[in-house]
Amino acid sequence: xxxxxxxxxxxxxxxxxxxxxxxxxxxxxxxxxxxxxxxxxxxxxxxxxxxxxxxxxxxxxxxxxxxxxxxxxxxxxxxxxxxxxxxxxxxxxxxxxxxxxxxxxx
Numbered sequence: 001x002x003x004x005x006x007x008x009x010x011x012x013x014x015x016x017x018x019x020x021x022x023x024x025x026x027x028x029x030x031x032x033x034x035x036x037x038x039x040x041x042x043x044x045x046x047x048x049x050x051x052x053x054x055x056x057x058x059x060x061x062x063x064x065x066x067x068x069x070x071x072x073x074x075x076x077x078x079x080x081x082x083x084x085x086x087x088x089x090x091x092x093x094x095x096x097x098x099x100x101x102x103x104x105x106x
Contacts, residue, residue, distance in 0.1 A: 029088075036089035046100045049086065053097075058083050 024032065039045030053059070056079025062072035086093040 032085060033089040036086055036093075040086075040090055040093055040096060043100070046097055049082075049093075050097050050101055052082060053079055055079075056082070 039049055056075045057072055058076060058079040060076075062076045063069050064072065083094075090096070
């Protein structure tokens with residue numbers, strides 16, 4: 001615990017600034033939500049979102065047993081952010097993407 005306090009004393013301002021920068025304003029969130037809804041309304045958008053979630057290993061483990069895990073976790077972290085935004089924009093988005101892929105594979 002003492003180390004945590006020391007780190008907070010040293011880097012607290014930087015950590016708080018990074019957290020603040022990472023948060024979206026209400027306007028930015030609304031624009032992002034609308035953009036994702038537009039993507040979901042388009043077959044090309046659905047194809048892209050499905051590809052992106054696959055490339056970022058959202059639904060897979062990224063553990064490899066070696067240092068490649070760190071790289072894969074970085075990719076997965078981005079995918080989880082996209083997935084989270086999708087769920088905020090449209091809670092049924094994942095089912096829409098799955099249904100779209102099933103129809104394409106028939």
